[in-house]
Amino acid sequence: MTDLRVIAGLLHNANKLVVAGHEMPDGDCVGSVRALGLALSRMGKDVTIALPDPVPEIFSFLPGVDEFVIGQEAFKGQYDFMVVLDCSVPERLGPLRALLGRPMTVVNIDHHVGSREFAHYNYISPSHAATAEIIQDLIGCLEIEVTSEIATCLYTGIVTDTGSFQYENTTPETHRRAASLMEQGASSVWINLMINEQKPLINLLVLENALKSLELSSCGRVAWVSVERDMLDCLNAKDENTDGLIGYIRSIRGVEVAIFFREISSHLYKVGFRSKEIVDVNRLASLFGGGGHVRAAGCVVNGDLESLQTKIVSEALKLIEETKRDLQAQYERHSQCTETARDDLS
Amino acid sequence: MTDLRVIAGLLHNANKLVVAGHEMPDGDCVGSVRALGLALSRMGKDVTIALPDPVPEIFSFLPGVDEFVIGQEAFKGQYDFMVVLDCSVPERLGPLRALLGRPMTVVNIDHHVGSREFAHYNYISPSHAATAEIIQDLIGCLEIEVTSEIATCLYTGIVTDTGSFQYENTTPETHRRAASLMEQGASSVWINLMINEQKPLINLLVLENALKSLELSSCGRVAWVSVERDMLDCLNAKDENTDGLIGYIRSIRGVEVAIFFREISSHLYKVGFRSKEIVDVNRLASLFGGGGHVRAAGCVVNGDLESLQTKIVSEALKLIEETKRDLQAQYERHSQCTETARDDLS
Known part of the structure; x- marks a missing residue:
């Protein structure tokens, strides 16, 4: 892994850069x-900023997002340097992957576990909650002032990738970073309003209809809903209007695995899984x-x-049982070790 | 307002204390x-810890909540000191208010705007996002170690009163406090799981039914839903199963005022209001x-x-118009002042 200070040095010497993110970009990207x-x-x-897909409407509040070039538009530019961000594998660059074949230096910065080192210089740090945290460090190395615009972008990356500081990736350092970004001009209230309080009305109507299909296993540990094409068409809704739906299902007390069946076309389903505490979905x-x-x-x-x-529900139930057995066995092994250690001491 | 160090000194000299919170206690309380x-x-x-009402089930995960004495049970103890927390007016102590008449020193610590100074010593600080933040400072003054149990309680107070660091009361200092509490043993993942991912199934069924009544004003700025007694009875649901419902309504894009009508009994309604950006509900x-x-x-x-x-919807619409006019007038006054200042300088 290349030191961030080395990457900062490379950036100092670059002239015409393209900074790119991944397909279906999220807030961190x-x-x-x-x-x-x-x-x-x-x-x-x-600098050219590029994405394989357009910026989702929800992030249109970010400063200057209209400056993004989308998809093959990025091929028009001439660059001597490329920075790829938040992209675990080159395939996620979509059409922008073709840029990797050009004669220029490529740096890859990411925070995903199991991310591949596909560039000339790679900085992959899963201990960072968001790629935005790494960019915060990199901007520090570059000794560039964090303006309120930069702070807004970085705070958005952190708050979306940590689910408002609720997910397992949130560290004490994440909170200290958020504190600094607020002091540097990120309005957390406004950003949260833009991200969480601007949901299309149709999402609620899709939710209402989807909830009619809600089912729970007899043990209450698995819950599932389905959304069929007809219903979406009837409401004039798109696939993205089901965003967040599975979260409601997971939040039911006692549910460990939530499953969401979305009909893509006749007899073809996209199935989403979420787990709460123990199961590896x-x-x-x-x-x-x-x-x-x-x-x-x-x-x-x-x-x-x-x-x-x-x-699928039957496999989910089996996996819950297996996981519980594994945890029980782990616990017993741990208890035995502790007892043996105690015996050795006595 | 009494200095926290003075309050710490008083606590050092106390022997038999009762610490009390408010009616319908929330996570901060x-x-x-x-x-x-x-x-x-x-x-x-x-120490006796007392509440006018039982601890809501959602907070039953907090360490040792079974030690709370509820309501008049608290009258059995003899105390030389009382600390009232998170209670803006003495009325909110409910039955515990009777304790204020006993011959003992009373300290009142709160963070609400407009809180009353009803005790012998009062520390009221609206700049703190939660009373838990003040208690964190007080424990610092007392020079007592923050154990993981204490950290868990304080983190819960902060995370609930700031809506996971999303509300206007969240300051950079709030994030730094959260960072410290995590380092002192508060498991933020587990606490968030307990608070946000343990919703009774029935809440979703109430939501599904309530959404059928969703209406929007023609301008899209006011949205409202209603829940009638019959529906709750039919689902075997309680009033508390409507918790959080109004939040979904406010989160609709374009909505400034969300209104929730809940039937208490025939022709009697509890009406809840939430606003997003400008209106004072x-x-x-x-x-x-x-x-x-x-x-x-x-x-x-x-x-x-x-x-x-x-x-009610018509008054909400009027208020939105009034607020917009006020903001416009404010903006124009500000522009004029800026222009005058510019003229003075030139």
Whole structure:
């Protein structure tokens, strides 16, 4: 892994840069790319900020997001330097991946576990809650002032990737970073309002309809809902209007695994998984050719809804039992060790 | 206002203490009372922790909440000192108010704007986001170690009163306090799980049914829902199962004022108000004999639902227009001043 100070040195010597993020960009991606772009502009560099997909409407409040070039538009520029942010594998660059073949220096900065080192210089740090945290450090190394615009972008990255400081990745340092960014001009109230309080009305109508399909396993540990194409079409809703729906299902008391079936087309379903405390839903998703993280994963499956639900819910229940057995065994081993240690001491 | 160090000195000299919170206790109240109780116990004091109402189930995860004495149970003890926490007026002590008449020293610590100084010694600081922040300072003055149990209680107070660091009361200092509490043993992930991911299933069913009544004003700035007694009874739901419902309504894009009508009994409605950015809903509630805060208020009204909705929504719309005019006038005055200042300088 390349030291951030080395990367800062490389950036000082670069002239025409492109800073790029990943497909379907989230708040950390948009915020990090924009923040580094702003900092490099302040250094007098010629900077292009690029994304494979457009900025989601929810982040349109960020300063100067209209300056992003989208998809193949980025091919028009000539660059001597590329910085890829928040992108665990080069495939996530989408069409922008073609830029990697150009003769220029490429730096890759990311915080995802298992991120690949696909660039000339790589800085991958899963101990950072967000790529925005790393960009905050990098801007420190560059000795560039954090303006209120930069602070707004970085705070947005941190607050979205930590679920408002609620997820496991939030460290004491994350809070101290947020404190500094507020002092540097990030209005946390306004940012939170823009992110959490601007939901399309249609999301609530989709939620209302989806809740009609809510089912719980008899033990109450697995809950699932489904959204069919007809319903979305009838409400004139898009797939993105189901965003956040699975979170409501997971928040039910006693539920460990929440599952969301979304019909893509006839007999084809996107299945989302979330777990609360113990289950690795990445394992669950991989049983059906999907993947993801320990607490959030997904897959795409083919079949009729009822059979799919029966099959997937039954695997979820099995996994809960297995996980409980593993935890019990771990606990017993730990107790035995403690007892043996006590015997040795006595 | 009495210096916290003076209050710490008084606590050092006390022997038998009662620490009390307010009616319908929230996370800041329960957390602050429990934390100060734990700290005083570590000082070897004889401490009773008391509440007018039972601890809500959602906070049952806090360490040792079964030690709270509830309501008149607190009268059995003999005390030479009372500390009242998070209680803006003595009325909010409910039955525990009777304790104020006993011959003992009373200290009142609170963070609410407009809190009354009803005790012998008062420390009222609206610049603190939560009473838990003040207790954190007080424990510092007492030079008592913040154990992981104390940290858990204080973190809970802060995270609930700031809406996970999203409300206007969150300061950079709030984040630094959260960082310290995490280092002192508060598991933020677990606390957030307990508070936000343990919702009764019935809340979702109430939400589903309530959403059927969702209406928006033609301008989209006011949205309202209603919940009738019959529906709650039919689902076997309680009033508390509507908790958080109004938040969903406020989160709709474009909505400035969200209103929630809950039927108490035939022709009697509890009306809740939330605003997003500009409107003072305390003013709106006071038109109907209620009150509250700038962004959250409520009242109880008599009448048939449809007429009440027409009347209240129309007042909300009027208030939005008035507020916009005021802001416009303010803006123009400000521009004029700036221009005059510029003229003076030139």
